[in-house]
Amino acid sequence: MPSGLRLDLGRIRAARRLIDPMFLDTPLYRCESLGRALGCTLDIKLETANPVRSFKGRGAEVVAGLLADGGGRALVCASAGNLGQALAWSGRRHGLDVTVVASRAATPVKLDRIRGLGAELELVDGDIEVARERAASIAGRRGIRLVEDSLDVETCEGAATIGLELAGGRPSFDAVLIALGAGAMATGVGYVVKALLPGAEVICVQPRGAPAMTRSWHERRVVTTDATDTIADGVAGRHPIPAVLDDLLAVADDAVLVSEASIVAGMRLLLEHAGLIVEPSAALGIAAILQDPERFADRNIVTVICGSNVDLDAYHRWVRA
Amino acid sequence: MPSGLRLDLGRIRAARRLIDPMFLDTPLYRCESLGRALGCTLDIKLETANPVRSFKGRGAEVVAGLLADGGGRALVCASAGNLGQALAWSGRRHGLDVTVVASRAATPVKLDRIRGLGAELELVDGDIEVARERAASIAGRRGIRLVEDSLDVETCEGAATIGLELAGGRPSFDAVLIALGAGAMATGVGYVVKALLPGAEVICVQPRGAPAMTRSWHERRVVTTDATDTIADGVAGRHPIPAVLDDLLAVADDAVLVSEASIVAGMRLLLEHAGLIVEPSAALGIAAILQDPERFADRNIVTVICGSNVDLDAYHRWVRA
Numbered sequence: 001m002p003s004g005l006r007l008d009l010g011r012i013r014a015a016r017r018l019i020d021p022m023f024l025d026t027p028l029y030r031c032e033s034l035g036r037a038l039g040c041t042l043d044i045k046l047e048t049a050n051p052v053r054s055f056k057g058r059g060a061e062v063v064a065g066l067l068a069d070g071g072g073r074a075l076v077c078a079s080a081g082n083l084g085q086a087l088a089w090s091g092r093r094h095g096l097d098v099t100v101v102a103s104r105a106a107t108p109v110k111l112d113r114i115r116g117l118g119a120e121l122e123l124v125d126g127d128i129e130v131a132r133e134r135a136a137s138i139a140g141r142r143g144i145r146l147v148e149d150s151l152d153v154e155t156c157e158g159a160a161t162i163g164l165e166l167a168g169g170r171p172s173f174d175a176v177l178i179a180l181g182a183g184a185m186a187t188g189v190g191y192v193v194k195a196l197l198p199g200a201e202v203i204c205v206q207p208r209g210a211p212a213m214t215r216s217w218h219e220r221r222v223v224t225t226d227a228t229d230t231i232a233d234g235v236a237g238r239h240p241i242p243a244v245l246d247d248l249l250a251v252a253d254d255a256v257l258v259s260e261a262s263i264v265a266g267m268r269l270l271l272e273h274a275g276l277i278v279e280p281s282a283a284l285g286i287a288a289i290l291q292d293p294e295r296f297a298d299r300n301i302v303t304v305i306c307g308s309n310v311d312l313d314a315y316h317r318w319v320r321a
Numbered sequence: 322m323p324s325g326l327r328l329d330l331g332r333i334r335a336a337r338r339l340i341d342p343m344f345l346d347t348p349l350y351r352c353e354s355l356g357r358a359l360g361c362t363l364d365i366k367l368e369t370a371n372p373v374r375s376f377k378g379r380g381a382e383v384v385a386g387l388l389a390d391g392g393g394r395a396l397v398c399a400s401a402g403n404l405g406q407a408l409a410w411s412g413r414r415h416g417l418d419v420t421v422v423a424s425r426a427a428t429p430v431k432l433d434r435i436r437g438l439g440a441e442l443e444l445v446d447g448d449i450e451v452a453r454e455r456a457a458s459i460a461g462r463r464g465i466r467l468v469e470d471s472l473d474v475e476t477c478e479g480a481a482t483i484g485l486e487l488a489g490g491r492p493s494f495d496a497v498l499i500a501l502g503a504g505a506m507a508t509g510v511g512y513v514v515k516a517l518l519p520g521a522e523v524i525c526v527q528p529r530g531a532p533a534m535t536r537s538w539h540e541r542r543v544v545t546t547d548a549t550d551t552i553a554d555g556v557a558g559r560h561p562i563p564a565v566l567d568d569l570l571a572v573a574d575d576a577v578l579v580s581e582a583s584i585v586a587g588m589r590l591l592l593e594h595a596g597l598i599v600e601p602s603a604a605l606g607i608a609a610i611l612q613d614p615e616r617f618a619d620r621n622i623v624t625v626i627c628g629s630n631v632d633l634d635a636y637h638r639w640v641r642a
Contacts, residue, residue, distance in 0.1 A: 022348075022349075022350050025346060026348070027343075027347070027348065027370035027371065028343075029343050029370065029371050029372050030372055031372070032372065032437065032438075033434070033437060036437075046370050048596065049348035049350065049367050049370060050348065050350050051350050051351055051352070051353065053596060113354070116353065116354060116357075117353075271598075271633070272633065275369065275374060275598050275629040275630075275631070276598075277592075277596050277597075277598060308596040309596075310596070312592070312593065
């Protein structure tokens, strides 16, 4: 088991008890048709069949539960949309005031759903890194809890509960493909898989158009980028967090980059062979197989379908084109 | 609790133990956006995130498990596609030879998936009733087990395990809307709901273009029809089974018919508000709300999303039109 990390199995198991069961024990099943198309055996861990339609509900439940238990009343976060939606849902459940800072260019349906859940939404010009700065400044000014995705270990612990379900699931697997953004899911799931199924390969996948964390992993130091260019809005950060990179270095066996064309092809395959409409980030694992089929040939692969908050018009444009 | 039926809570609980966990404890969650659009509170029980993409895996597991335990080697069934796919999957798992008889006009993807799972597929000219006759004749000729959907109580018991999960779920509900075809799901789920949550209303929904069972329920006698005309292929029978009608009379509070336009509108709402691609039968519950919104206004409703085996081109034609 990797040691010296921020992550800990006991804490992850405790985190699980804070999460509304609605987000737990999500479907894990073999998709034979998709596996045949990809030349491997493919299992899907589906994180979209819940009220916020992404895996972020798990971490948000941990954050909001602990904050409310400690007497907290309010929180603010920056989000590309999914964390904001999840914290809005969990905050409401725990009686917390939630403020979400997002880019004006964020996916419209994500912003609509954040508002629909009753959170205060503040839009900024610029990307997620600008939103992070604004959220920090709001937290300081108002004296409320700043929730930082991946830096706050509760967000990683929440995501890590997916790993508990994968490791306890059946059938077993040779490799897990995990979308890599700020790193909460990749480090959390990767940690649990390495701890409980050390023989399984942990492979993180990021868009070529938003490669900061992947480059950082390969260079073993924080590498930032000036801009991102990807439809996978959920993973499009530029400033990797050092503590998260340290965890990722300890748990990931590889980090790979995929093209936009592969992401779209992955979304299309998930539609055609699994009947699933997913957001681009959720297709990163399939994209990785498409780009390197020999690496995965005839192996048992599992990938996390991490979100389905996608603008339908954009989806249609991408997938049907 | 209704009595004098073929169904029994103890047997249903025992049936649950025969079912691969992959088909059990499916997602049950509130869809706020869809509820707002419909003017009620709506929870979804999602039966599509499994290897056969419909609820039929539950009953097929019970049938195949019991048959294999008893030394059976082969079975034949008639199917519009979902039962055949499910029996092909469960039969393979239990080492049974499976023959599926289907209409040549059945949904192509359903037929492809039955073949893909290794079952023998026999096509007939005519509809499901013609397929039922042919399946019976094959069973007689080969001396193998004939599986008859809804008549074989194991198919109802398998479906009834959905009811156990609904009744044990949270939050509670005022009414459950269930697609009505031959009746396995409606009687099975209806029975358990009436037994465990007697205050909840059990409402069955059928297309106006395939109304035989609904008419039979209202007239309290078997009413057959000469033809069906609906896109909801999974529920398009013409010859209700007397024993199943008896059960339905005991457990259903109402049976309603919906138009094709409402079914399509329901599919579209499930896409737009829940991100779900479903087959027409799975939208019957939403269609019922659309046709009678006052009846459901401000009530807690749950509906079973029973399948997603749909031809994407047809889906596109229906929903985007």
